Amino acid sequence: MSQILVIDDDIASCRTLEMHFSIQGHDVLLAHSVKQGLDLDTTANPDIIILDIRMPGESGLDGLPLFKQRYKNARVIMITAFHDMDTTIQAMKLGADDYIHKPIDIDELDQSINKTLIQASKNNDDMDISAEGFPLSSTNTMIGHSKAMRDIYKIIGLVANSPATVLITGESGTGKELVAHAIHKAGANPDAPFVAVNCAALVETLLESDMFGHEKGAFTGAVAKQKGKFSMAENGTIFLDEIGELSASMQAKLLRVLQEKEFTPVGAKASLTTNARVIAATNVDLVQAVDDNNFREDLFYRLQVVNIHIPPLRERSEDIPDLVQALLSKINREMNSNVHRISLDVINRIQHYDWPGNVRELENTLMKIVALSPGEIITEDMLPEKLTAQLIEKNTSVADISESAIAEMSLQDIEKQHIIKVLEANNWHKGKTCDILGVSRPRLRRLISQYDLDEHGRE
Ligand SMILES: Nc1ncnc2c1ncn2[C@@H]1O[C@H](COP(=O)(O)OP(=O)(O)OP(=O)(O)O)[C@@H](O)[C@H]1O
Ligand SMILES: [Mg+2]
CATH class of the missing domain: 1.10.8.60 (Helicase, Ruva Protein; domain 3)
Incomplete structure (x- = not known):
């Protein structure tokens, strides 16, 4: 059952609708002018307002924004004897939900009410977070259906069962470690250890011992023999994070592991072998680092047998x-x-x-x-x-900015955006821009410098 408010100066028409809706079990309120409709007591909380356009005093169109404001949950169906496009467009722009012509076809009105109530129940303005489709039960679930993410899921599926070394690239925070986990979990030994090494975090000797382990007394502080992460990973996965930060000597040692599957703990004489799968990640451009002689080319090719690139979120x-x-x-x-x-x-x-x-x-x-x-x-x-x-800053024109954003902009913001828009539209031709804006050239120059605009960066 819904509450329906009918506002029409035609009393006979009101009575007919009142009877019709009451029989259907709705709660009906009547008013014969905009003012009366707005003056109902505070218990009035209509789900639907049926609003006649032509009435003595304020018209229904004048009243529409007031009703939307007063009865925030109400959906409004306009009724009119006019058949012109302009009134229809205006009513819809003012926030009417539907529009019906007189004489009223009661079936058409019923349909409109049903449709409007269904839309209202969908609550189109909100997104429901409690949707059950996203359990994210383990911290390793990856989310996203963009083409880029679907391609990444495909590659993960393809490489999971092969021992190939994978290099994951992408800006900070794009989910590189998550992808590494996903490869491990989809692989042949999902229950084997997944061990991460941060190649940037430690001083060199400590990093070497972290990766390969050390013998007792190998260096000051090495009070006991220690296993390295390559050993701990067993037949699981070793994740070498921030691989771009490795020093030259560590690069050489890692190359040996990748080529020979062998490494030597710090201070040890004999070498050990590893079966761990290697996944590396970096947010630096390794191709550039190779060009600059900061990263060994042979190691680079060993690492990126498969490359998974995660695009930044903004893309x-x-x-x-x-x-x-x-x-x-x-x-x-x-x-x-x-x-x-x-x-x-x-x-x-x-x-x-x-x-x-x-x-x-x-x-x-x-x-x-x-x-x-x-x-x-x-x-x-x-x-x-x-x-x-940023929404206001980034938009190229006032026309692109939503009305609610404009309502929060100062005159200066609007002036600035408008100047940018006209300059861009005229390829920064100052004469044409001055003509359109109706300002002199010196004034345009002052405005450009005041708002710190320039042709290339725009601002
Ligand atoms: N597609 C995704 N779905 C769900 N969570 C994600 C996704 N991508 C990243 N995250 C979350 O964002 C955070 C950052 O991810 P992650 O640590 O894997 O990024 P990273 O690329 O390794 O970053 P950095 O380069 O700074 O180490 C984590 O909490 C991760 O769970
Ligand atoms: Mg990371």
């Missing part, structure tokens, strides 16, 4: 809604929170941000929002400034 923003959903349900579990709705405006903002720190930055940002959020829904006002500021 696969279609993955963002899924990621947000999955990460939020993970955060809810970890933080014992219950954020389960997020408005589509928020998703839109998140999709328009650059994410220089990629998925890791997205995860950290969501965590902060959840920590500070009082309720179960994330709305635009909870977003950090970096997300709301």
Whole structure:
């Protein structure tokens, strides 16, 4: 049962509709003018408003924005004897949900109400986080359906069972370690150890001992014999993270492991063998490092028998809604929170941000929002400034900016965006730009310098 408010100055028409809807079990309210409709007592909370356009006093079109404001959950169906396109367009632009002509065809009205109620129940403005499709039960589940991610899943499937060395490249936070885990888990020995070595974290002797182990007394502090990670990995996987940071001598030692499957613990005389699968990752450009003589070419080719490149998040923003959903349900579990709705405006903002720190930055940002959020829904006002500021900065024209964003812009912001738009449209031809903007050349020069605009970087 829904509450339906009928606003029409034609009393007979109101009565007919009242009877019709009451028989269907709806709760019906009547008003004969915009003013009366707005003045109903505070218990009025219509799901549907049927609003006549032509009425004495304020017209239905004038009243439409007021009703949308007063009854926030209501869907509005406009009724009119006019058949012109302009009124229809205007009504829809003002936020009407449907539009029906007089004389009213009661079946058509019923259909419209049903359709409108179904849409309302879908709650089109929100995304449901509690969707069960994203359990992210293990921390290693990868999320994303973009073409790039689907290709990566395919390659993981292809290489999982071969012993080939894999080099995973991508910016920081794109999920390189996650891909390494996925290869390991899909491989022949998923229950064998997965051992990670950070090639950047340690001083050289310690790194060597971390990888290959050491004998007792091999160096100061080596009070006991220690196994290295190549040994610990057994027939599992050794993940060499930040491989681009290896020194020349460590590069040589690693090359030996890859070629001969042999290594020597620090201070030991005999060498050991390894069966571990090697997966390496880096966020530096190894081709460039080889060119600059900072990385051995032979090692590079040994490492990248298979290369998996993960594109940055900004190049696969279609993955963002899924990621947000999955990460939020993970955060809810970890933080014992219950954020389960997020408005589509928020998703839109998140999709328009650059994410220089990629998925890791997205995860950290969501965590902060959840920590500070009082309720179960994330709305635009909870977003950090970096997300709301950049949408305005990045857009090329005022026309691209949503009305809600414009409502938050200062006149100066709008002036700046408009100047950029006209300059770009005229290929930075100053004379034409001055003509269009109606300013003198010196004034345009001042504006360009005031807003720090330039032809190449634009700002
Ligand atoms: N596709 C994805 N689905 C779900 N979570 C992801 C995805 N990609 C990355 N993450 C999450 O983002 C965080 C960063 O991922 P990861 O540590 O694998 O990145 P990285 O590329 O190794 O970064 P760095 O270069 O800084 O070491 C992790 O918490 C990871 O779980
Ligand atoms: Mg990493």
